[in-house]
Amino acid sequence: MSVKILSEARKEPIEARPPANVKPHLWLPLDKTSVLEMQLAEDHPITAYVNKHAEAKMRNHALSMRHDTLEVMGLMLGEVRTWRGKEYILVRDVITSDLDATSVSVKFDSSGFEKLFEKLDGAGFDYVIVGWYHSHPGYGCFMSETDLKTHASAFVSPHHIAMVIDPKNFDIAAFRLKDGKGVETDFAVYWDEYDDPYGGLKRIPKN
Numbered sequence: 001m002s003v004k005i006l007s008e009a010r011k012e013p014i015e016a017r018p019p020a021n022v023k024p025h026l027w028l029p030l031d032k033t034s035v036l037e038m039q040l041a042e043d044h045p046i047t048a049y050v051n052k053h054a055e056a057k058m059r060n061h062a063l064s065m066r067h068d069t070l071e072v073m074g075l076m077l078g079e080v081r082t083w084r085g086k087e088y089i090l091v092r093d094v095i096t097s098d099l100d101a102t103s104v105s106v107k108f109d110s111s112g113f114e115k116l117f118e119k120l121d122g123a124g125f126d127y128v129i130v131g132w133y134h135s136h137p138g139y140g141c142f143m144s145e146t147d148l149k150t151h152a153s154a155f156v157s158p159h160h161i162a163m164v165i166d167p168k169n170f171d172i173a174a175f176r177l178k179d180g181k182g183v184e185t186d187f188a189v190y191w192d193e194y195d196d197p198y199g200g201l202k203r204i205p206k207n
């Protein structure tokens with residue numbers, strides 16, 4: 001991504017407890033899952049909480065190009081919050097647009113920016129851009145030199161993360177930029193109570 005599009009004003013993060021319903025991503029290896037489960041059990045926030053619908057959109061976007069072996073990308077929208085002096089982010093939704101992609105590169109198509117801005121306008125909530133996602137079909141999750149440059153030029157806030165998804169190996173990881181390097185950071189999937197299709201009922205009452 002070569003154009004700088006992120007100019008939103010930095011809002012003061014609100015103090016709020018992280019989501020209550022959280023789980024490690026199903027694609028995480030077991031060792032990372034058990035470490036994360038211990039972290040989630042504590043009353044300290046981890047780096048990022050990704051809404052399950054946003055997670056499904058990113059994952060399915062990457063999976064949709066799995067057989068064509070094309071990269072995908074998009075922006076993550078959400079909130080920056082603090083809890084007990086630690087900053088964390090909520091990824092509430094993701095958006096994408098027309099892409100110019102190969103198996104090892106991706107950027108927004110020149111015509112894609114207008115659509116992207118329309119989607120940002122229509123986000124339906126007061127968002128902050130909290131990062132970006134893209135896929136590495138078949139070659140693992142890491143930050144390439146190009147990814148590091150993209151991140152350093154367009155995602156300059158300390159809360160910005162990069163989510164990398166490998167839809168062929170079913171691998172996913174989140175990164176932050178530290179001293180010019182991509183450092184893996186922790187994230188979990190959350191859902192809201194009202195996402196439960198049965199509203200907490202064990203069975204649907206019949207008249």
Ligand SMILES: [Zn+2]
Pocket residue numbers: 134135136142143144147
């Ligand atoms: Zn990449």
